[in-house]
Amino acid sequence: MTMATPGTASVLQPERTTLRYPNARVIVLNDDVNTFEHVVECLCKIIPGMNSDRAWTLAHQIDEEGAAEVWAGPLEPAELYHQQLSSEGLTMAPLERN
Template sequence: MSLTPTVVKEKAGQTIKQQYPNYKIIVLNDDHNTFPYVIECLLKYIPGMNGDRARELTDQIHVEGQAIVWVGPQEQAELYHQQLSRAGLTMAPLEKA
């Protein structure tokens, strides 16, 4: 997981710190991607992913129909989502966490 940047707002002389929202990357089950390929994509595009975790997530995608594979700041989430989508994985739209 990544640290979430904060937004600083000024309100009537007070400084209010708010965190930017995190976003979830959700991979959906489909009938055309193989287990090894999904694992390969997760390892390639999701930072810090290891083989065991990629296998667990791929199993979850198969059994439950979807899995949250990464949560973090919007800009990074958009990049990883786009990379997985371009690789041919079936993706849910980005969601705020």
Template sequence: MTFTPTVTKEKAGQTITQHYPNYKIIVLNDDFNTFPHVIECLMKYIPGMSGDRAQELTEQIHFEGQALVWVGPQEQAELYHQQLKRAGLTMAPLEKA
């Protein structure tokens, strides 16, 4: 019986830290949501969103076609994305930041 030697590289003392990726919530422009509705939704569903910031983002959505409205952990991103979509906003698919 013959044994073939195996070489195993050890990573003694090495710890590889990987962070969970963040996800981006992007709202797209459309022809049916009004400025007040978009502003209201952003303030209602995105934590810490001020009225002034919601208005700036809404203008960006209108004039540039889209705006990045929030970046963070996947679970929260999925919730906020779903809430905005249910409120009628036109959403880009979630994507890693």
């Protein structure tokens, strides 16, 4: 029988892995239904920190380029903003995870 002296026993430390929370992009698509004013109103109401100038810029980008990223960040709020914009009648691209 062997005796271990205090402080000499080896303890295995679990390997720690930091998992990154998934991010996503919220993209509004151009359509022939929504007006610029409605898009701007929805963006300002739903997207945190959105102001009228930025919303108008995005509305023009949506019209001219066919789509615009209106928010990017953690997946959970992205899902919420995507659902809220969709329920307001905006045409949405599927969430893009990154």
